Amino acid sequence: MPSARDRAYAWIASAILSGDVAEGQFLDEVTLAREVGTSRTPVREALHRLQAEKYVDLVPRRGAQVRVMSSRELREIYQARFVVESDAIAKICRRRKGPPPGMAQLLDDMEEAGRQEQWRSFAQMDQMLHLNLVRHQGNSVLAEMYESLGPRHTRLSVRTLVEATERLELIEQEHRELLAALQDHDADRAIEVLRRHLREIPEIIEAFTG
Known part of the structure; x- marks a missing residue:
């Protein structure tokens, strides 16, 4: 059974990802x-973890506030992802390692989640797909650095799917193109697909503040 802290963490994170609590809202x-059905201590511990993962900000004398993500942060996350993932792709293709194990099945599962409009599941699998790509190059330090972006990656993916659901088909197509390029050990093509995949989408940028 999960601990009270883990239950609190899962409940609050889910509420933030689903939009049940709005950006900027203070949490009591x-x-x-x-x-959650716990005492306040596990909740407080969960909030400290959520602060570390950039879900909330802890404001002195006011408590936890759901973190507001800006368009600048969105751009910076995409830029950081491109730098790390493109480097991984170049090394994977040069070593002719092919795609990460299980990538094709993960894409099947993501597409099923997309058909059912299970945006949180889709976003979590999307984060896992790209993390597996970075891990596949074999640099554990880069993988740990990339994994630290996971919560924000997932939150941005959910927001993207909610704000621009029509992009789902294109996202899935780009994932399939990336898989094919990795299978062919074609770094240039794979990196170009990644560049398109992480490009700025005006309607998404506009959905964020600042």
């Missing part, structure tokens, strides 16, 4: 404890 520990 007493209310959260009642919703």
Whole structure:
């Protein structure tokens, strides 16, 4: 059974990802404890973890506030992802390692989640797909650095799918193109697909502030 802290973490993270609590909203520990069915201590511990993962900000004398993500942060995350992932792709193709194990099955599962509009599941699998790509090159330090972006990656993916659901088909197509390029050990093609995949989408940028 998950601990009370883990239950609190999962409940709050889910509420943020689903939009049940809005960006900028303050979270009341007493209310959260009642919703999760725990004391306030596990909730407080969960909030500290969520702060580390950039879900919330802890504001002195006011408590936890759902973090507001800006368009600048969105751009910077995409830029960081491109730098790390393109480097991984170049090394994977040069060594002719092919795609990460299980990538094709993961894409099948993602597409099924997309058909059912299970955006959180899709986003979590999307984050895992790209993390597996970075891990596949064999640099554990880069993989750990990339994994630290995971919560923000997932949150941005959910927001993208909610704001521009029509992009789902294109996202899935680009994933398939990336898989094919990796199978062919074609770094140039794979990196170009990644560049298109992480390009700025005006309607998404506009959905974020600042």
